[in-house]
Amino acid sequence: MSAKRDYYEVLGVDKNADKDAIKKAYRKLAIQYHPDRNPGDKVAEEKFKEATEAYEVLSDDQKRPIYDQYGFAGLEGMGGGDAGGGYSHAFHDFSDLFGGSSGFSDIFENLFGGGFGFGGSSGGRSRSNNDGASLRYDLHIDFKEAVYGCKKDITFRRDEQCPDCHGTGGAAGSSVKTCPSCGGRGQVGRSSGFFVVQQTCPTCHGKGTVIDKPCASCRGTGVFAKSTTMSVKIPAGVENGRRLSIHGMGNAGTHGGSAGDLIIVVNVRSDRYFERDGHDLYCAVPISISQAILGATIEIKNLDEKTLSIKVPAGTQHGKFLRIRDEGVPFEGSSRKGDLYVKIMVQIPSKLSRQQIAAMEAFAALEKPTSSPDLLTRESLG
Structure with missing residues (x-):
C-alpha cells in the first residue's frame, strides 16, 4: 500500500501558494484524471481522488493552517467535509472550476461511497482507516549545512504499535463485532438542507467494527505515544522549504494498517556573508581604490x-x-x-593622511576632467 503523499506535493505547488494557484493546479489535475476522460482507469481514479482531497484541505481557510502546523495528524477528527456546509467544498467549487458538469455529482458519489467528505471508510484515496497518519517535523539548519549537507538528530513523538495487543486494540479473548451505530458501513447519514450527507461514524471511526473488550494498555486504540530520536541525513544543496519524506516513520497503523510517513520540512537560516541563487553562491568583498585602479590579487575564505x-x-x-x-x-x-560570484565593493576612505591627500592631488592634476554625462558608459552607470 502506497504512503500518503504531502498535499502540496500532490498538487505540485509551493507551501506559500495562494488560493488561485492552488485552484489552478487542482483544475489541471482534475481535468487530466477526471473519470469521464479515463473510464475504467483505476490509477487515474485514485489520482483524481488524491488531488481532490488535497484541494479540499489546502483551499480551506481553517484546515490549511492546521495542516501546515501539524500535518495529517492535525486533521484527524475534523472530517473531510466543509465545516460550514457539511460537505466538501471541493465538490461545491467544481462547477466554478470546470464551468459545470451535470454528471459530476453521480461520478463523485460513485468514487467516494455516496458522501462528499474525505474522512469516511471510502473517502479521499485508497488508504485504509487502519493506516497511521503522516507527521510533519520542521527542521532548522544553518546556511552552510544546507549547502554542503549534514546529519541531524531529531526527536519527535509518534504513535507506535501497542506491544500487548499488537495493534488490534483488543484484550485477550476479545472479539470484533459489527458497529451498532452504522451497521458496519463506517458512515452515518446526516441531513443538511436538501442533502443527506455521509459522515464518518463517531462510534467506530469509520472502521465498521468495534471491540467488545478493549486493551487496557492502549485503551482500545492499538497504539501508544512515544518519543523517538533518529538521525536524519540532509543532502548537500538542499533549499529552503524542501520536504524530505521518511517512509513508515509516521504514526503506526492498527489492525494491520501501514504506518504513515515522517515529512521533514527544511528551514534554512540566512548567512551573514553569503547568499545563494540555485547552485550559485554570492558574496561581497571590499577593496581599496588603489587595488581597483592598479589591480591586485586578494584572498578570501569561501563558505567551506x-x-x-x-x-x-x-x-x-x-x-x-x-x-x-x-x-x-x-x-x-x-x-x-x-x-561563486564575488561582488567587488570599492571602498572610498572617509579620512586621508597628508601624504595621501598630496598623492591624490597629484593624481587629480594628471586627470582629464569629465563633467558631461554623455561620456559615461552603461557599464559605469551600472
Missing part, C-alpha cells in the same frame, strides 16, 4: 573555509562581479558544483 586566491583586474569598477567556477553549491547526488 577554503582560502581562494582571486585576481582583480586593473580598472575594476565598483559593483563588478568576478566569477570563480566550481566553488558554489553542490548538485544533489553529483560531484558538480555551481559557481
Whole structure:
C-alpha cells in the first residue's frame, strides 16, 4: 500500500501558494484524471481522488493552517467535509472550476461511497482507516549545512504499535463485532438542507467494527505515544522549504494498517556573508581604490573555509562581479558544483593622511576632467 503523499506535493505547488494557484493546479489535475476522460482507469481514479482531497484541505481557510502546523495528524477528527456546509467544498467549487458538469455529482458519489467528505471508510484515496497518519517535523539548519549537507538528530513523538495487543486494540479473548451505530458501513447519514450527507461514524471511526473488550494498555486504540530520536541525513544543496519524506516513520497503523510517513520540512537560516541563487553562491568583498585602479590579487575564505586566491583586474569598477567556477553549491547526488560570484565593493576612505591627500592631488592634476554625462558608459552607470 502506497504512503500518503504531502498535499502540496500532490498538487505540485509551493507551501506559500495562494488560493488561485492552488485552484489552478487542482483544475489541471482534475481535468487530466477526471473519470469521464479515463473510464475504467483505476490509477487515474485514485489520482483524481488524491488531488481532490488535497484541494479540499489546502483551499480551506481553517484546515490549511492546521495542516501546515501539524500535518495529517492535525486533521484527524475534523472530517473531510466543509465545516460550514457539511460537505466538501471541493465538490461545491467544481462547477466554478470546470464551468459545470451535470454528471459530476453521480461520478463523485460513485468514487467516494455516496458522501462528499474525505474522512469516511471510502473517502479521499485508497488508504485504509487502519493506516497511521503522516507527521510533519520542521527542521532548522544553518546556511552552510544546507549547502554542503549534514546529519541531524531529531526527536519527535509518534504513535507506535501497542506491544500487548499488537495493534488490534483488543484484550485477550476479545472479539470484533459489527458497529451498532452504522451497521458496519463506517458512515452515518446526516441531513443538511436538501442533502443527506455521509459522515464518518463517531462510534467506530469509520472502521465498521468495534471491540467488545478493549486493551487496557492502549485503551482500545492499538497504539501508544512515544518519543523517538533518529538521525536524519540532509543532502548537500538542499533549499529552503524542501520536504524530505521518511517512509513508515509516521504514526503506526492498527489492525494491520501501514504506518504513515515522517515529512521533514527544511528551514534554512540566512548567512551573514553569503547568499545563494540555485547552485550559485554570492558574496561581497571590499577593496581599496588603489587595488581597483592598479589591480591586485586578494584572498578570501569561501563558505567551506577554503582560502581562494582571486585576481582583480586593473580598472575594476565598483559593483563588478568576478566569477570563480566550481566553488558554489553542490548538485544533489553529483560531484558538480555551481559557481561563486564575488561582488567587488570599492571602498572610498572617509579620512586621508597628508601624504595621501598630496598623492591624490597629484593624481587629480594628471586627470582629464569629465563633467558631461554623455561620456559615461552603461557599464559605469551600472
